[in-house]
Amino acid sequence: MYTNRRKFLKDFSMVGAATFSIPFVLPNPISAVKLNVLVLGGTNFLGPAIVNSLVDEGHNVTLFNRGITNPDLFPKLSKIRGDRKKGISGYQNLERAKKIWDVVIDVWPQNPNFVQNAITILRNRAKHYVFVSSIAVYANYGPIGLDENTARRKGNNYEQGNYNLNKVLCEKAVEEAFPGQFTIVRPGAIVGDRDSGPFGRYLLNRIKNRKEILAPNSNDPVQLIDAQDIGRFIASCLEKRVGGHFNLIGPASKLGYKDMLVLAKKALKSKVSILWMDPKFLVEEVKLEPFMEIPFWIPITFDPEPGFYQISNKKAIRHGLAFTEYDETVKTSYLSFKEKRFIEEEGYDVVFGISEERENDIIARWKEKTK
Incomplete structure (x- = not known):
């Protein structure tokens, strides 16, 4: 997995x-x-x-x-x-x-x-x-x-x-x-600004511009x-x-995956409907891979490396590391994506996330399963 x-x-x-x-x-x-x-x-x-x-x-x-x-x-x-x-x-x-x-x-x-x-x-x-x-x-x-x-x-x-x-x-x-x-x-x-990764291009873009998105009903830790x-x-x-x-490592206080999406939705003033799905349904039934196909999500209850998003930042904080408010980071990251203020990394072909078509299919399957 x-x-x-x-x-x-x-x-x-x-x-x-x-x-x-x-x-x-x-x-x-x-x-x-x-x-x-x-x-x-x-x-x-x-x-x-x-x-x-x-x-x-x-x-x-x-x-x-x-x-x-x-x-x-x-x-x-x-x-x-x-x-x-x-x-x-x-x-x-x-x-x-x-x-x-x-x-x-x-x-x-x-x-x-x-x-x-x-x-x-x-x-x-x-x-x-x-x-x-x-x-x-x-x-x-x-x-x-x-x-x-x-x-x-x-x-x-x-x-x-x-x-x-x-x-x-x-x-x-x-x-x-x-x-x-x-x-x-x-x-x-x-x-943040000029980021070419999945935070703005995939996660925030979906929150801002789709009517419905899927997400695991999980608040596993996230660090960025x-x-x-x-x-x-x-x-x-x-x-x-x-x-x-x-x-x-940030942010200033502990951030869970579910919190990350909810706070981003609020910061972007989005009306998207987030469909919170059973993590086992996403991983075991529809075979989505955490981290790669659901960017930033690592389900620590059955991940062999739960420390990946729980790394200590205490030393840096003691020596002056201060953090931008998360909602400001969200706004900056999305604006950077919207204005295309990023450059594709040379030779970088890693694809995060799933297509809209696949997401729509999984949403339909979830609604049928839970109706």
């Missing part, structure tokens, strides 16, 4: 236990009040949220990217063109800049070779490295309350398509090259985080000179 979710985590897509669970205060100040920050990427989804947070705090930001994705964003910021997919040669313009950076923020890679190339160029030209990783690094989601000290997936060599392992190897490269001078954040599901909360947290860590590993 859950093999597709495991496959998703592997394809969308270790190294023993994490050893940096205690945050560390950086031994030397990164900089004065204004930081010189180099952002590798910065113009697709999470990148703009990070850049906006840094700019709002008055830091000096330079973007290093190909100039292809959303090239008109941030017209006032300095830009250096380069292509990381070309290896070391893709950094020629950055090398010519001959500048020392207080902070480098690496938003995108799932390939440790890309991270290692950036480190080769920047090891002696940057004081601090921020890397955006993922909760996918953890080896086992069975336990409830996984924290930053939880064992990561094992492996030492890059494997094409193995997102989970490759993120671990990216983390390891940063840890080794910048000991005591790194911040690694591990978000879960990221939503607004992109702008990640941006603000990274900026705050840099200003406070706090390093280490952090699970960036």
